[in-house]
Amino acid sequence: MEMQAEDDTLEKEVHETELEIKNAEGLHMRPAMQFVDIANRFDSEITVSNGETNVDAKSIMQISMLAATCGTKLKVKAEGADAREAVDALRELVEEKHFDEPMPGR
Amino acid sequence: MKLADFVCFEATIPKLQARDRDGVIKELISSLDEAGRLGAAKSAEIGREVIKREKEASTGMGKGVAVPHIKHEAVENVVAAIGLSGAGVDFSSLDKQPVYSVILLVSPVDDPDRHLQAMESVFTHLQREKFRSFLRQCRTPEQIWDLILEADEDPSL
Numbered sequence: 001m002e003m004q005a006e007d008d009t010l011e012k013e014v015h016e017t018e019l020e021i022k023n024a025e026g027l028h029m030r031p032a033m034q035f036v037d038i039a040n041r042f043d044s045e046i047t048v049s050n051g052e053t054n055v056d057a058k059s060i061m062q063i064s065m066l067a068a069t070c071g072t073k074l075k076v077k078a079e080g081a082d083a084r085e086a087v088d089a090l091r092e093l094v095e096e097k098h099f100d101e102p103m104p105g106r
Numbered sequence: 107m108k109l110a111d112f113v114c115f116e117a118t119i120p121k122l123q124a125r126d127r128d129g130v131i132k133e134l135i136s137s138l139d140e141a142g143r144l145g146a147a148k149s150a151e152i153g154r155e156v157i158k159r160e161k162e163a164s165t166g167m168g169k170g171v172a173v174p175h176i177k178h179e180a181v182e183n184v185v186a187a188i189g190l191s192g193a194g195v196d197f198s199s200l201d202k203q204p205v206y207s208v209i210l211l212v213s214p215v216d217d218p219d220r221h222l223q224a225m226e227s228v229f230t231h232l233q234r235e236k237f238r239s240f241l242r243q244c245r246t247p248e249q250i251w252d253l254i255l256e257a258d259e260d261p262s263l
């Protein structure tokens with residue numbers, strides 16, 4: 001029974017983080033597609049919230065509903081065996097690479 | 107932002123003449139131009155830019171809808187045209203299916219936040235099955251406009 005419980009914990013790994021949109025144009029369609037592409041590489045269920053709307057990170061239509069402007073902070077939550085890797089990959093895209101787009105004033 | 111804030115009533119086309127993607131884009135841009143919404147800008151040039159953008163990555167999001175868009179100096183506020191095609195148009199959509207409803211947006215170059223808010227408004231409704239199906243059934247500009255006003259008032263549509 002104890003082993004079973006451990007397995008369950010592993011499978012239901014949950015990771016949550018807050019990501020700030022840093023590129024000047026915000027999460028418009030091209031970056032949104034990059035975001036959805038990365039999310040789809042993982043088995044975990046991934047949701048994104050802007051505080052008002054909670055959407056599926058793997059759907060381009062839903063991500064487009066976030067109106068995530070520059071400076072918006074999004075809560076990203078991944079649940080599944082590869083949750084940590086998923087959150088790390090999305091953080092790299094949003095906060096480190098800022099979608100390979102310019103930041104404000106540059 | 108509400109749909110009625112940026113959709114141009116004179117540029118709602120319930121029965122598109124064009125049968126292909128580029129033709130649909132040109133038809134919608136022309137209707138915005140004829141409605142006087144593109145100022146002195148050359149509509150042909152804007153059409154070419156929208157098509158170029160579309161070739162880089164399709165805005166056919168699946169479920170029979172496409173949202174071609176461009177940021178252009180011609181406009182100070184976001185403006186949108188809506189076109190419906192009974193036959194369906196190949197937009198190289200993500201789900202490889204034809205597109206029946208096209209919402210084309212022209213946004214100002216220096217106001218990325220307004221563009222995102224307009225897109226939010228568009229997709230909030232487009233991702234609802236009921237709205238997509240009602241939109242496809244519209245036969246006159248008045249019906250499209252009524253649907254837009256209704257959607258703006260009813261968050262579940």
